[in-house]
Amino acid sequence: MNQAVKVAIGVGLVLGTITIVYSGGQRIFEQQRLSDEIARLRDDLYLARISANRCRRSLASGEGELHAFDARLHSMRARVDSFEALDARGVAQEQYPAYLETFTAYNDSVDAWRARERRLRTADTSCRTVILEHNALRDSMQQILAQMDAG
Numbered sequence: 001m002n003q004a005v006k007v008a009i010g011v012g013l014v015l016g017t018i019t020i021v022y023s024g025g026q027r028i029f030e031q032q033r034l035s036d037e038i039a040r041l042r043d044d045l046y047l048a049r050i051s052a053n054r055c056r057r058s059l060a061s062g063e064g065e066l067h068a069f070d071a072r073l074h075s076m077r078a079r080v081d082s083f084e085a086l087d088a089r090g091v092a093q094e095q096y097p098a099y100l101e102t103f104t105a106y107n108d109s110v111d112a113w114r115a116r117e118r119r120l121r122t123a124d125t126s127c128r129t130v131i132l133e134h135n136a137l138r139d140s141m142q143q144i145l146a147q148m149d150a151g
Contacts, residue, residue, distance in 0.1 A: 034148055041141045048134035055127035062120045066113070073113055076106040 083091050083099040091099045 031148075034144055038141065038144055038148075041137060041144065045134070045137045045141055048130070048137050052127070052131045052134045055123075055130050059120070059124055059127055062116075062123060066116055066120055069109075069113055069116060073106070073109050076102065076109060080106050 079102050080099070083095060083102065086092065086095070
């Protein structure tokens with residue numbers, strides 16, 4: 001065999017080997033990068049899930065408290081209405097101090113109910129953001145896992 005052919009075959013073998021090693025190395029680096037990203041996303045997803053669950057529990061508790069407050073408010077309104085319903089001319093003078101105290105407490109409670117309701121709405125908005133971030137992390141994790149399965 002001719003010396004030039006032997007050199008060409010040798011160069012071809014060396015280049016082929018380098019290409020295979022390079023491609024294999026790139027694949028290993030890509031696999032490691034994906035594994036690192038999955039580990040990071042898994043940790044972030046775990047923390048986001050804890051936050052989302054905490055948010056849901058807090059909202060459920062806040063809603064329960066608001067409903068209980070609402071029931072007390074309706075009871076107070078019924079008491080105010082009962083004072084006003086006793087006489088078509090208005091509240092009797094001897095009952096007026098009790099009526100005024102009940103009416104004032106009811107009005108103060110309405111303001112407190114509104115403040116709680118606003119806080120609950122704000123918390124709900126914040127929780128929706130936390131849940132959306134959790135879902136985005138979950139979707140990212142699924143995409144990376146799909147890439148690994150395809151690769």
